[in-house]
Amino acid sequence: MKVVCLSGGVGGAKLVAGLHDVLGAGELTVIGNVGDDLEVLGLHVSPDLDSVLYGLAGLNDTERGWGRAGETWQALESARAWGGEDWFMLGDRDLGLHLVRTQALRSGERLSEITERLVRTTGLATRLLPVTDDRVRTHVVTPAGRFAFQEWFVARRHEDEVDALLYEGAEDATPAPGVVEALESADTIVIAPSNPFVSIHPILAVPGITRAVEARRARSVAVSPLIGGKAVRGPLDRMMLRLLGGTSPAHVKRCYEGLLDVLVIDGADASATSDGHVVVTDTLMDDRDAARRLARTTLEAAMDGTS
Ligand code: GDP
Numbered sequence: 001m002k003v004v005c006l007s008g009g010v011g012g013a014k015l016v017a018g019l020h021d022v023l024g025a026g027e028l029t030v031i032g033n034v035g036d037d038l039e040v041l042g043l044h045v046s047p048d049l050d051s052v053l054y055g056l057a058g059l060n061d062t063e064r065g066w067g068r069a070g071e072t073w074q075a076l077e078s079a080r081a082w083g084g085e086d087w088f089m090l091g092d093r094d095l096g097l098h099l100v101r102t103q104a105l106r107s108g109e110r111l112s113e114i115t116e117r118l119v120r121t122t123g124l125a126t127r128l129l130p131v132t133d134d135r136v137r138t139h140v141v142t143p144a145g146r147f148a149f150q151e152w153f154v155a156r157r158h159e160d161e162v163d164a165l166l167y168e169g170a171e172d173a174t175p176a177p178g179v180v181e182a183l184e185s186a187d188t189i190v191i192a193p194s195n196p197f198v199s200i201h202p203i204l205a206v207p208g209i210t211r212a213v214e215a216r217r218a219r220s221v222a223v224s225p226l227i228g229g230k231a232v233r234g235p236l237d238r239m240m241l242r243l244l245g246g247t248s249p250a251h252v253k254r255c256y257e258g259l260l261d262v263l264v265i266d267g268a269d270a271s272a273t274s275d276g277h278v279v280v281t282d283t284l285m286d287d288r289d290a291a292r293r294l295a296r297t298t299l300e301a302a303m304d305g306t307s
């Protein structure tokens, strides 16, 4: 079975790890968001691709919820002491990856090639593709002005309400090699429980991606990132209230109009919908077992359609 999963960072990475575990070697392709990418201290950082990579390889810090386990912060402390920028948290272990990636980009390698090489280094058979090798940058429009995504999310602690999102560069971007082909040949397309506005829409904004999902021969399923109408963490519930007027399963579906056959929701949201095209289960992934269970249910939901 060929499964393609569209994923953002930490929330998506949990389901990706579950899918990886329950599928056979080589059956899973992940298409990752690059709208959060940025340059820090001269290094190219791809936070969402790295969350998926760390999650797959079991290198992620499950307590803190992001970055690598066993992390230390000496390089960042040193940079700070030398007057360098220190607003974006880069750990020592994490930095090693950014050094390797940045060097490869400077020597002319494409982001998709480097990412493939990084995954191969871990020995994993899952494929991870950035949606594009071109530059796409998410910006948010807020009452306090327009901000680059990480400036709003990290530096301003996503406190400003969001009135609109812009995916700068997306219109002129080209899907990375293999992305459209993977969608076209998939048996199942999974949209991970990532933030639709800042993780999935910037993937869909790259020309050809939305069309490939709309024209799918595969069954398509999304897992809702909300539990009881609330984000497990992060600003999604506030964003949905302001941008869509609610946080029910129907509002989640509106984020993916024409792209879904079925939506997987948590039991805490079951009473908020009478829709037939939903499957209700426990969607909190507090460990890898829970992620595997949800991955199985999600794949079954796609095959059955409705239940
Ligand atoms: P980011 O790119 O690191 O911000 O992460 P994503 O966009 O991939 O995921 C963020 C979303 O994941 C948030 O809206 C959370 O509500 C959701 N999320 C995190 N953990 C879980 C979980 O265990 N279950 C579900 N259903 N959603 C989760």
Ligand code: CA
Residues within 6 Å of the ligand: 008, 009, 010, 036, 047, 048, 198, 199
């Ligand atoms: Ca992200």
